[in-house]
Amino acid sequence: MRAVDLIIKKRDGGELTQAEIGFLIDGFACGDVPDYQMAAWAMAVMLRGMTAAETLDLTLAMAHSGEVIDLKGVVPVAVDKHSTGGVGDKTTLVVEPVVAACGLPVGKMSGRGLGFSGGTLDKMESIPGFRSDLSQEAFVAQLKQVGLVLAGQTADLAPADGKLYALRDVTGTVPSIPLIASSVMSKKLAGGAQAIVLDVKVGRGAFMATVDEAGQLARRMVEIGRRAGRRMVALISDMNQPLGYAVGNALEVREAIETLHGRGPADFREHCLHIAAHMLVLGRKAENLRAARQAARRALDGGSAWSKFRALVEAQGGEVRSVDEPDRLPQAAFVLTVPSPGSGRVRLVDARVVGEAVVALGGGRSKKGDAIDYGVGIVVHRKVGERVAKGEPLFTVHARSRAERDAAVERGLEAFRLTHRQVEPLPLFYRTIRG
Numbered sequence: 001m002r003a004v005d006l007i008i009k010k011r012d013g014g015e016l017t018q019a020e021i022g023f024l025i026d027g028f029a030c031g032d033v034p035d036y037q038m039a040a041w042a043m044a045v046m047l048r049g050m051t052a053a054e055t056l057d058l059t060l061a062m063a064h065s066g067e068v069i070d071l072k073g074v075v076p077v078a079v080d081k082h083s084t085g086g087v088g089d090k091t092t093l094v095v096e097p098v099v100a101a102c103g104l105p106v107g108k109m110s111g112r113g114l115g116f117s118g119g120t121l122d123k124m125e126s127i128p129g130f131r132s133d134l135s136q137e138a139f140v141a142q143l144k145q146v147g148l149v150l151a152g153q154t155a156d157l158a159p160a161d162g163k164l165y166a167l168r169d170v171t172g173t174v175p176s177i178p179l180i181a182s183s184v185m186s187k188k189l190a191g192g193a194q195a196i197v198l199d200v201k202v203g204r205g206a207f208m209a210t211v212d213e214a215g216q217l218a219r220r221m222v223e224i225g226r227r228a229g230r231r232m233v234a235l236i237s238d239m240n241q242p243l244g245y246a247v248g249n250a251l252e253v254r255e256a257i258e259t260l261h262g263r264g265p266a267d268f269r270e271h272c273l274h275i276a277a278h279m280l281v282l283g284r285k286a287e288n289l290r291a292a293r294q295a296a297r298r299a300l301d302g303g304s305a306w307s308k309f310r311a312l313v314e315a316q317g318g319e320v321r322s323v324d325e326p327d328r329l330p331q332a333a334f335v336l337t338v339p340s341p342g343s344g345r346v347r348l349v350d351a352r353v354v355g356e357a358v359v360a361l362g363g364g365r366s367k368k369g370d371a372i373d374y375g376v377g378i379v380v381h382r383k384v385g386e387r388v389a390k391g392e393p394l395f396t397v398h399a400r401s402r403a404e405r406d407a408a409v410e411r412g413l414e415a416f417r418l419t420h421r422q423v424e425p426l427p428l429f430y431r432t433i434r435g
Contacts, residue, residue: 006020007040010041010044045178056224079104084206086117087354096148098276106279110152121152128322135154136154196233205352211431225435243268248363277296339393344387361398362376
């Protein structure tokens with residue numbers, strides 16, 4: 001078998017067999033298939049696509065290119081949640097403790113932010129002392145003891161996916177739906193998940209621009225999971241405006257803490273309850289979504305979810321006093337609340353513009369390895385459909401210097417559009433795709 005023959009086969013629209021895909025992935029992982037050949041194959045996939053069978057074979061090949069965690073003897077059902085990323089998306093910080101507090105253990109491997117999309121690990125690491133670099137043994141032990149663990153992906157988990165993603169990032173092949181789907185699902189399968197809820201974002205602050213595109217990706221991932229024997233559901237959710245109010249690592253942790261105390265922004269709270277309910281149904285802790293929502297609401301409002309979050313922080317070395325007293329979390333030196341330049345209803349809060357402004361403040365990465373300032377960010381005070389009068393607070397900038405603050409003010413004003421017409425609030429979710 002030769003890599004060049006498989007490149008040509010896919011270039012000409014052929015369907016690769018399981019053995020041929022396995023040959024490519026194994027060869028690429030060990031260095032026998034060089035980057036330039038894998039890049040050519042990825043471009044062929046980008047242009048020609050892959051069948052459902054091919055995508056499953058690719059996913060399984062990448063999942064088995066390294067360690068595969070087996071949680072069957074650790075917890076009755078291993079349930080996971082994955083978001084395709086967004087602006088202000090601190091959902092994991094609330095959903096996972098809620099689900100764990102309802103008696104369904106959650107062991108999750110999360111990622112870091114890159115570009116305008118924030119990362120769960122960066123948010124949690126704004127808590128002094130919090131460690132996300134857990135070994136597989138520590139991951140399993142904490143899952144047994146606490147019922148909740150939130151760690152980074154180890155280098156041994158789906159390593160072929162890591163290599164292929166890095167290559168796609170520099171060869172213009174990131175937008176391929178089969179390659180995105182297999183990348184996400186290979187990590188989920190390798191991480192031991194038996195039931196998976198996917199939160200697929202769509203809109204200005206998401207990778208998928210339209211509901212139809214997001215639906216294609218969601219259906220492909222659900223089909224992969226179903227064929228691999230997993231219980232699946234995908235939710236397509238809005239990311240045209242930030243989720244909640246806060247964008248920025250420590251600011252988002254504070255907002256998550258507020259929500260875990262039964263408060264928090266209404267849209268964010270509802271988003272978390274909806275996802276948690278689906279996880280509880282998939283994990284067979286509730287017979288239907290109505291019962292699951294009631295259980296999730298009790299955990300959120302009754303304090304048991306907050307107790308789980310504190311236990312998570314403590315178990316992973318975080319300073320619990322910093323979450324009990326959020327003013328101890330990192331804070332920016334320069335804070336300025338910007339008044340609305342006009343009156344009307346909010347027509348647009350461009351999530352991408354807000355996210356990019358936070359990256360420019362130092363709250364995100366332009367490239368891997370960039371240092372992060374945990375205290376900076378932007379808090380929006382008005383959402384789409386809400387009325388604002390001239391001079392009322394529109395957003396607040398948290399910056400480390402006056403120059404960066406002033407630049408963020410300019411950029412933040414570009415994110416907002418007002419109108420005198422009636423504007424309907426944006427929906428939180430568009431579609432549900434089940435396996």
